[in-house]
Amino acid sequence: xxSLLGLDDAYHAPWFIALIALFALSLVLCSLRRLALFVxxxxxxxxxxxxxxxxxxxxxxxxEKDFSETLGLLAxxxxxxxxxxxxxxxxxxxxxxxxxFIIHASIIIILAGxxxxxxxxxxxxxxxxxxETKDRLTxxxxxxxxxxxGFALTCKDFKVNFYPTGEPKDFVSSVEIVENGxxxxxxxxxxxxxxxxxxxxxxxxxxxxxxxxxxxxxxxxVALMEREAFRKNSLLLxxxxxxxxxxxxxxxxxxxxxxxxxxxxxxFLKNVDRLREQDLEGVRVxxxxxxxxxxxxxxxxxxxxxxxxxxxxxxxxFGLYVNFFVRHRxxxxxxxxxxxxVAGTALRNRGDLDKEFKNLLExxxxxxx
Amino acid sequence: xxxxxxILGVATLLYLLVFFLHILYFSLKKxxxxxxxxxxxxxxxxxxxxxxxxxxxxxxxxxxxxxxxANFYESLIFFAWSVTFMLIVMRKKIPYPVITMCASLAxxxxxxxxxxxxxxxxxxxxxxxxxxxxxxxxxxxxCFVAYAxxxxxxxxxxxxxxEWKGVVPPKEVLDNINYRSVIIGFxxxxxxxxxxxxxxxxxxxxxxxxxxxxxxxxxxxxxxALFLHARLVSGWREKRIALISIIGFMSVIFTYFGVNFIxxxxxxxxx
Numbered sequence: 019x020x021s022l023l024g025l026d027d028a029y030h031a032p033w034f035i036a037l038i039a040l041f042a043l044s045l046v047l048c049s050l051r052r053l054a055l056f057v058x059x060x061x062x063x064x065x066x067x068x069x070x071x072x073x074x075x076x077x078x079x080x081x082e083k084d085f086s087e088t089l090g091l092l093a094x095x096x097x098x099x100x101x102x103x104x105x106x107x108x109x110x111x112x113x114x115x116x117x118x119f120i121i122h123a124s125i126i127i128i129l130a131g132x133x134x135x136x137x138x139x140x141x142x143x144x145x146x147x148x149x150e151t152k153d154r155l156t157x158x159x160x161x162x163x164x165x166x167x168g169f170a171l172t173c174k175d176f177k178v179n180f181y182p183t184g185e186p187k188d189f190v191s192s193v194e195i196v197e198n199g200x201x202x203x204x205x206x207x208x209x210x211x212x213x214x215x216x217x218x219x220x221x222x223x224x225x226x227x228x229x230x231x232x233x234x235x236x237x238x239x240v241a242l243m244e245r246e247a248f249r250k251n252s253l254l255l256x257x258x259x260x261x262x263x264x265x266x267x268x269x270x271x272x273x274x275x276x277x278x279x280x281x282x283x284x285x286f287l288k289n290v291d292r293l294r295e296q297d298l299e300g301v302r303v304x305x306x307x308x309x310x311x312x313x314x315x316x317x318x319x320x321x322x323x324x325x326x327x328x329x330x331x332x333x334x335x336f337g338l339y340v341n342f343f344v345r346h347r348x349x350x351x352x353x354x355x356x357x358x359x360v361a362g363t364a365l366r367n368r369g370d371l372d373k374e375f376k377n378l379l380e381x382x383x384x385x386x387x
Numbered sequence: 388x389x390x391x392x393x394i395l396g397v398a399t400l401l402y403l404l405v406f407f408l409h410i411l412y413f414s415l416k417k418x419x420x421x422x423x424x425x426x427x428x429x430x431x432x433x434x435x436x437x438x439x440x441x442x443x444x445x446x447x448x449x450x451x452x453x454x455x456x457a458n459f460y461e462s463l464i465f466f467a468w469s470v471t472f473m474l475i476v477m478r479k480k481i482p483y484p485v486i487t488m489c490a491s492l493a494x495x496x497x498x499x500x501x502x503x504x505x506x507x508x509x510x511x512x513x514x515x516x517x518x519x520x521x522x523x524x525x526x527x528x529x530c531f532v533a534y535a536x537x538x539x540x541x542x543x544x545x546x547x548x549x550e551w552k553g554v555v556p557p558k559e560v561l562d563n564i565n566y567r568s569v570i571i572g573f574x575x576x577x578x579x580x581x582x583x584x585x586x587x588x589x590x591x592x593x594x595x596x597x598x599x600x601x602x603x604x605x606x607x608x609x610x611x612a613l614f615l616h617a618r619l620v621s622g623w624r625e626k627r628i629a630l631i632s633i634i635g636f637m638s639v640i641f642t643y644f645g646v647n648f649i650x651x652x653x654x655x656x657x658x
Contacts, residue, residue, distance in 0.1 A: 132595070185515065210516070223592070326585075338574040
């Protein structure tokens with residue numbers, strides 16, 4: 019039941035993705051409606067009559083001042099939105115009106131970037147012993163699968179540095195990218211310093227040590243880890259299990275192989291001569307050595323949507339700033355008998371409009387051409 | 388005991404003094420007591436900052452130098468600092484001693500918890516590899532400044548339900564201060580989540596992993612987004628807004644403490 023509803027992996031479950039899609043759709047519709055509203059509102063800026071202006075919080079008569087001179091003064095700080103024979107409307111910070119739109123559009127962009135990652139990206143890992151080269155990564159998921167990288171990755175060295183207190187300070191994998199048999203790039207991968215090559219990123223994720231078994235299979239030297247398979251002519255063998263002590267005979271390893279299509283297994287014991295070398299399917303197999311070897315675990319991922327997500331992040335922060343901290347205000351300038359009437363309103367983020375309006379009036383009064 | 392511990396101890400005592408000065412103000416109602424409160428608060432943040440700086444210097448002397456923003460103890464100390472910082476930033480907008488009193492009580496609690504609780508490790512620890520990044524500073528600072536703004540919002544939300552003439556400011560004033568702190572906190576929380584996502588991309592290989600802390604910070608973000616929508620779109624005011632700010636802060640608390648203690652995840656080094 020739980021797995022049917024996808025509760026074990028809720029964030030990838032169809033119902034969860036459907037919910038997000040529904041959310042995105044409503045965002046799109048809301049944003050469009052709002053945008054239409056603002057555009058319409060911009061077209062309908064009017065200069066109200068005197069009695070309406072007098073009802074505004076901030077208004078003042080300025081006797082015997084020239085209209086165009088005052089307008090010129092105001093236009094230094096405000097943008098002219100409307101000008102006719104009766105007077106003018108000036109404003110500042112109109113961008114603030116679009117803050118909401120920018121924020122909501124950014125969320126859509128971020129979700130789109132996330133979707134691109136889900137559709138065209140993947141996550142997996144590569145485990146490399148020192149000296150080992152691999153050209154494919156193992157995908158994460160319910161059924162592990164392998165994906166070719168298109169190039170090969172060699173681990174040249176792996177180091178762990180510790181603080182004097184014994185805590186890990188640094189994990190460093192020195193790797194080399196090999197393409198068409200040529201080393202094209204060498205880099206040290208650390209935590210917080212991934213390697214990026216052809217859209218695939220490799221992150222230092224973990225490390226460990228594991229026994230490596232050195233076999234001689236029909237004259238060919240191979241190093242295998244647990245669960246690794248090797249084929250020589252008709253013989254397919256796999257290291258099934260490692261025991262550090264098989265009864266009193268020391269370390270041993272259980273090797274599985276196919277005998278005429280039938281799976282069989284046999285123990286190789288390092289310290290017992292008779293069991294160190296055996297014939298399997300007519301191929302001479304001998305266990306030469308067992309060594310503990312460090313391996314590095316690299317997280318590997320491809321996400322073409324990541325830059326879209328970054329762009330969304332930048333836009334949303336800009337939008338939040340614009341929406342909450344850019345002040346949208348309008349100044350009305352009306353010609354009245356014997357002078358001018360100035361009025362001001364804050365349409366969004368009032369801030370310190372009172373002070374600003376006072377300064378403005380002082381400037382107009384004090385201005386002598 | 389290292390010198391930075393002593394200095395931070397002095398800062399804790401100063402927060403206590405700030406509290407008593409408020410009591411003094413409410414009993415005497417003298418303007419002098421009010422200016423004494425602010426002078427002490429400025430002094431406190433100086434001492435508090437000095438404590439943080441000395442701890443920073445000490446970490447370099449130990450050869451594991453890093454900004455003191457790396458473990459639970461350091462985050463508690465920085466949280467308290469951020470609350471005081473936010474009070475000073477919003478000073479002009481909150482000329483009501485009852486708000487500064489509640490907020491500095493929050494600082495006092497955080498400082499006290501940090502220095503007394505046996506479960507908090509107060510030593511300077513070396514940075515584990517995952518934390519060795521410049522994103523650490525910006526991520527932690529934005530998150531805690533946001534939390535601090537939400538503390539003030541929460542205080543306003545709580546005071547809304549307290550009837551006490553002459554001490555608690557009028558309800559529409561509380562409502563306004565509540566909104567003002569959320570419009571600082573919300574963009575800061577957004578910045579905190581986004582910088583965390585960018586950092587996670589470089590450190591863990593994915594900008595979003597649905598780690599419990601990430602998920603809860605998203606839940607908190609959604610609650611405050613609802614707060615803003617309720618106020619700006621649906622025109623909600625006062626009582627319902629106060630309730631949302633209280634719920635929002637519960638979510639902040641769970642994101643900060645609850646996730647550390649109850650759920651394990653990628654952020655476990657913060658405990």
